[in-house]
Amino acid sequence: MGKLVVIRGAKLFDGRERILENSVVVVSPSGRIYDVGTEGSVEIPSNVDTLEIHAKGFTLMPGLIDAHMHLSGLRTGDVIKEPLLTPYETLVARSIKDLEALANAGFTTVVDAGGLIALGLKVAVEEGTIRGPRIVAAGPPLSQTFGHGDVHYLPLEYVDLRTSKLSNAFKGLICDGVEECRKAARYALRMGADFIKIFTTGGVMSQRDRPEHTQFTLDEIRAIVYEAQAAGRFVHAHAEGARGIVNALVGGVKVIAHADMIDEEGVELALEKDAVVVPTLAVSEHIVMYGRELGLPEWAMEKEAELIKYHVENVRRAYRRGVKLATGTDFWGGEKAFRHGDNAFEVVLFVERLGMSPIEALRSATSIAAEAAGLKEVGTIEKGKIADLILVEGDPTTDVRTLLSKDKIKLVMRDGKILKNLMSGQQ
Numbered sequence: 001m002g003k004l005v006v007i008r009g010a011k012l013f014d015g016r017e018r019i020l021e022n023s024v025v026v027v028s029p030s031g032r033i034y035d036v037g038t039e040g041s042v043e044i045p046s047n048v049d050t051l052e053i054h055a056k057g058f059t060l061m062p063g064l065i066d067a068h069m070h071l072s073g074l075r076t077g078d079v080i081k082e083p084l085l086t087p088y089e090t091l092v093a094r095s096i097k098d099l100e101a102l103a104n105a106g107f108t109t110v111v112d113a114g115g116l117i118a119l120g121l122k123v124a125v126e127e128g129t130i131r132g133p134r135i136v137a138a139g140p141p142l143s144q145t146f147g148h149g150d151v152h153y154l155p156l157e158y159v160d161l162r163t164s165k166l167s168n169a170f171k172g173l174i175c176d177g178v179e180e181c182r183k184a185a186r187y188a189l190r191m192g193a194d195f196i197k198i199f200t201t202g203g204v205m206s207q208r209d210r211p212e213h214t215q216f217t218l219d220e221i222r223a224i225v226y227e228a229q230a231a232g233r234f235v236h237a238h239a240e241g242a243r244g245i246v247n248a249l250v251g252g253v254k255v256i257a258h259a260d261m262i263d264e265e266g267v268e269l270a271l272e273k274d275a276v277v278v279p280t281l282a283v284s285e286h287i288v289m290y291g292r293e294l295g296l297p298e299w300a301m302e303k304e305a306e307l308i309k310y311h312v313e314n315v316r317r318a319y320r321r322g323v324k325l326a327t328g329t330d331f332w333g334g335e336k337a338f339r340h341g342d343n344a345f346e347v348v349l350f351v352e353r354l355g356m357s358p359i360e361a362l363r364s365a366t367s368i369a370a371e372a373a374g375l376k377e378v379g380t381i382e383k384g385k386i387a388d389l390i391l392v393e394g395d396p397t398t399d400v401r402t403l404l405s406k407d408k409i410k411l412v413m414r415d416g417k418i419l420k421n422l423m424s425g426q427q
């Protein structure tokens with residue numbers, strides 16, 4: 001049995017809009033928030049082994065959530081050779097390091113939007129073998145033949161995990177037609193998928209298609225959504241072109257990733273369906289800044305250079321119209337760019353590129369990102385919720401750049417368990 005934890009004196013942001021000065025938060029040994037309030041208004045059980053943390057001058061907020069990323073173990077931009085030539089176990093070992101870096105950076109939940117490594121590491125985090133954020137995993141993504149999840153320069157049988165003899169990180173399920181799509185969705189669920197990831201448009205990192213290309217038919221999308229919902233899950237779609245975004249939303253997809261070309265119809269549908277958009281601005285910035293140096297294929301660089309011109313503008317319009325946006329980096333791991341641990345960059349871009357207030361950006365990184373992850377019990381600091389909390393030196397509610405300094409992330413708690421604690425001096 002763990003200890004009762006009492007955190008006193010911090011400025012509290014609850015994950016929605018409430019700010020509480022001089023707060024008291026009590027976390028029960030079961031890992032849930034026992035009470036939240038101010039000094040005197042909070043019930044603190046006595047006769048329990050208690051850890052007191054004095055946090056005056058710090059900000060207490062829900063742990064950060066990256067609602068679209070990949071644990072791939074890759075370290076460069078050479079997405080052609082690196083996954084093929086690196087042993088699978090090496091990719092897994094690097095992903096374990098990436099999870100530790102994410103925990104140290106204040107992330108308590110990550111959504112792996114396609115990849116096999118996350119399925120196994122998720123269990124290792126849950127059982128306590130790895131110190132990291134909670135993983136919500138898609139497992140193998142579903143792509144049509146010649147879709148964004150197909151690897152166009154490899155033999156097709158290398159790409160579908162049901163036929164592949166390769167052990168690299170980017171294998172998915174290739175499916176065409178309603179029946180194959182149903183079966184692929186069920187296959188992903190059988191492997192342990194928490195949600196189903198699909199591609200309804202082409203993209204930057206697929207060789208022979210383009211972001212505006214529409215992929216999967218509406219019937220195929222509907223069949224996959226049906227299978228996900230039948231199993232109590234939801235669908236998260238890579239969707240860049242306007243038509244593919246609309247198809248996904250009409251088909252019942254709940255989370256739209258990238259949304260580069262979201263148009264008026266897409267905005268209306270996202271509002272009507274109460275969908276969440278994860279624009280993944282960070283990866284685009286990094287591709288433009290570091291892609292050439294890190295060896296990204298020329299065809300990817302060309303497409304990104306075009307997209308970046310209107311991506312931010314379109315997403316900003318969606319934000320102004322009231323579409324819910326969640327933070328997700330699409331980082332896949334790296335040493336210079338796309339590095340796990342630097343994921344708070346997306347929060348900064350929500351303020352600096354989209355024009356959000358710091359509080360709005362923090363809401364996108366906590367309660368709204370939790371919604372994109374399909375989690376109801378994290379993302380806010382409320383009585384009875386799971387205790388996923390961070391203490392930050394300084395005030396991210398007025399300056400989100402504070403979150404970029406890992407040494408300012410002083411305490412990280414997931415499920416009530418302390419993953420990082422630099423507060424010992426203040427106890």
Ligand SMILES: [Zn+2]
Pocket residue numbers: 068069070113330
């Ligand atoms: Zn992605």
